[in-house]
Amino acid sequence: MEILPGLHRIECPIGPRYVALYAIVGKVDILLVDTGFDGSIRETLVPYFKEHNLSLSKVRYAINTHSDYDHTGGNGAVKELMPNALICCGERDRPMIEDLQIMIDDRYNEFAHDHGFAESQEAVDFIRTVAFESKIDIGFAGNERIDLGGRMVEILHTPGHSWGHLSVLDEQTGAVIIGDAVLGESVLLADGAPAFPPTYRFVEAYRSTIRLLKAYKPSEVxxxxxxxxxxxxxLDFLDLSLAYTDRIEKICFETIQEVAKPITMLELIEIAHTRMGPWPDPAYKYLVYPVLGHLEVLESYGKIKRSKNSAGIDTFSI
Ligand SMILES: [Zn+2]
Known part of the structure; x- marks a missing residue:
C-alpha cells in the first residue's frame, strides 16, 4: 500500500513470514528497496505496479539492503522485467549477492568449520529454487544522495546484520527504510509471533548503527x-534492540562463568537459549549469529578466552 505520499510498502509472502519491499516514486525515477524472492517480483510486485499505475520502466534503482537471499533473490527477475533498473548494494556485500554459492559458503555456513553448525542440504537446495542472482551495477559505500526527480534519498551504511548493509532515508517524508539493519528482540512471523532470533552478527557495528539511526530522528522506521x-x-524499537544486545552479552558471559569449563558455542546456546528468547527447536539455533558476535566482543575485551577441543571445535572459557 501507499503508506506515505509516493512511498509504497509491498508485503510479499515468504512461507509463514513476509518480506516488505518498498518503492519510492520521484517525478523521473522509482527506487526499489529489496527484491525479495524471485516470486516476490513476478507474483506480487509486478501485479501491484499494474494496479497502482506504476511503470516498471521507471524503476531506475533496485537496492539490495544486504546479502540475504530473501532480499536479493528477485534480482534476476528485476533485470528481466525492468529494462532501466540498476541493481545496487553495499560494496562490502557485493561478492555474496553476485554469487549465491559465496553467500551460502561465507554467510550461512560461516559456522560450519569452527563451530560445528551448518545448514542442511535441503535448506541450501531451497535457496536455489527461490533466488536468482545478477551482477551488481553500483556498489554504494554510504552517504550517497540520489535525485529521483524532485525527491532526494540518502543512502546510509548501516552494518551489523551484514558488513555492507544499507538503509535508505527518504528526505521528503523523513522515513528511513532499514531492511534488517535492526532486528528487535526477535524476527517475526507474519502473524507477529516470534520466528527466530535477531540474527545480527557484528555487534559493535550493530550498536553503532542503532545509535546512528536514532540520531536521524526518523519520522518512521x-x-x-x-x-x-x-x-x-x-525510536522505541531502536532502544529495545540496543538493550537486547546488552542482555545477550551478559547471558553469554554469565553462562561461561557458571559452567566453569571450556564450552563450545552450540553448548552455550543449548544451556542459555531459554533465557535469550522464546523460539522453538530448531529456530533458536540461529542464535549462532548474535552469540558468536558477542563472544567476539567478550574475547576482544579479554573477558573470555578461546581455544579448541579435540574435535577441532572452538571452545570458550573464562
Ligand atoms: Zn530478511
Whole structure:
C-alpha cells in the first residue's frame, strides 16, 4: 500500500513470514528497496505496479539492503522485467549477492568449520529454487544522495546484520527504510509471533548503527519483517534492540562463568537459549549469529578466552 505520499510498502509472502519491499516514486525515477524472492517480483510486485499505475520502466534503482537471499533473490527477475533498473548494494556485500554459492559458503555456513553448525542440504537446495542472482551495477559505500526527480534519498551504511548493509532515508517524508539493519528482540512471523532470533552478527557495528539511526530522528522506521513503526514507536524499537544486545552479552558471559569449563558455542546456546528468547527447536539455533558476535566482543575485551577441543571445535572459557 501507499503508506506515505509516493512511498509504497509491498508485503510479499515468504512461507509463514513476509518480506516488505518498498518503492519510492520521484517525478523521473522509482527506487526499489529489496527484491525479495524471485516470486516476490513476478507474483506480487509486478501485479501491484499494474494496479497502482506504476511503470516498471521507471524503476531506475533496485537496492539490495544486504546479502540475504530473501532480499536479493528477485534480482534476476528485476533485470528481466525492468529494462532501466540498476541493481545496487553495499560494496562490502557485493561478492555474496553476485554469487549465491559465496553467500551460502561465507554467510550461512560461516559456522560450519569452527563451530560445528551448518545448514542442511535441503535448506541450501531451497535457496536455489527461490533466488536468482545478477551482477551488481553500483556498489554504494554510504552517504550517497540520489535525485529521483524532485525527491532526494540518502543512502546510509548501516552494518551489523551484514558488513555492507544499507538503509535508505527518504528526505521528503523523513522515513528511513532499514531492511534488517535492526532486528528487535526477535524476527517475526507474519502473524507477529516470534520466528527466530535477531540474527545480527557484528555487534559493535550493530550498536553503532542503532545509535546512528536514532540520531536521524526518523519520522518512521520501516523494516522488512516487522509492522510499520511510526514516530516514537520507531525510536522505541531502536532502544529495545540496543538493550537486547546488552542482555545477550551478559547471558553469554554469565553462562561461561557458571559452567566453569571450556564450552563450545552450540553448548552455550543449548544451556542459555531459554533465557535469550522464546523460539522453538530448531529456530533458536540461529542464535549462532548474535552469540558468536558477542563472544567476539567478550574475547576482544579479554573477558573470555578461546581455544579448541579435540574435535577441532572452538571452545570458550573464562
Ligand atoms: Zn530478511
Amino acid at each position: 520501516l523494516t522488512s519483517h516487522y509492522p510499520r513503526y511510526k514516530g516514537q514507536l520507531g
